[in-house]
Amino acid sequence: xxxxxxxxxxxxxxxxxxxxxxxxxxxxxxxxxxxxxxxxxxxxxxxxxxxxxxxxxxxxxxxxxxxxxxxxxxxxxxxxxxxxxxxxxxxxxxxxxxxxxxxxxxxxxxxxxxxxxxxxxxxxxxxxxxxxxxxxxxxx
Numbered sequence: 001x002x003x004x005x006x007x008x009x010x011x012x013x014x015x016x017x018x019x020x021x022x023x024x025x026x027x028x029x030x031x032x033x034x035x036x037x038x039x040x041x042x043x044x045x046x047x048x049x050x051x052x053x054x055x056x057x058x059x060x061x062x063x064x065x066x067x068x069x070x071x072x073x074x075x076x077x078x079x080x081x082x083x084x085x086x087x088x089x090x091x092x093x094x095x096x097x098x099x100x101x102x103x104x105x106x107x108x109x110x111x112x113x114x115x116x117x118x119x120x121x122x123x124x125x126x127x128x129x130x131x132x133x134x135x136x137x138x139x140x
Contacts, residue, residue: 001039001040003016003021003023003056003059004054004056004059006063006068007056007059007060007062007063008062010062010063010065010066010068011066013063013066013068014068014130014131014132015068015069015070015071015126015127015129015130016063016068016069016070016071017070017071017072017073017123017126017127018070018071018072018073018087019072019073019074019117019118019123020072020073020074020075020078020080020081020083020086020087020111020117021056021072021081021086021087022081022086023055023056023057023072023086023087023089023090024055024056024057024082024085024086024089024090025047025051025054025055025056026051026055026085027081027082027085027086028081031044031047031048032044032047032048040054056090057086057089057090057093060090060093060094060097060099061097063094063099064094064097064098064099067099067100068099069099069100069101069102069126069130070090070091070094070099070100070101070102071101071102071103071104071122071123071126072087072090072091072101072102072103072104073103073104073106073116073117073120073122073123074086074087074103074104074105074106075105075106075107075108075109075110075111075112075116075117076105076106076107076108076109077107077108077109077110078109078110078111079110079111080110080111081111083105087103088103091103104120104122104123
């Protein structure tokens, strides 16, 4: 959902960083699950019909057009969110559109809360690179 907001507001997005994000809704094992239906406010049939409209891998063109850099951290042993179908698919499509995207593969890790994801210096450096040092209120 945050990717979808970014796609619709790409001129206001400095960068995108994700830790094992679902970026291909079609790969989600619970595509017809009540949780997903509730999150998107759609029935299973509506979700299926609207996949291209709600799946971040299909909504990358505006982000690429506005040069929004992307960094994903994803474990190569993730059994919950497929590394191949989500992160690698998004990066491949984004780069094909001319966007800058990179991946840090966390070898041997899955969908878990471990320091390699949540204390990543590379992730912090990426975010700090795009931090706006001038608060919005000071620009008036």
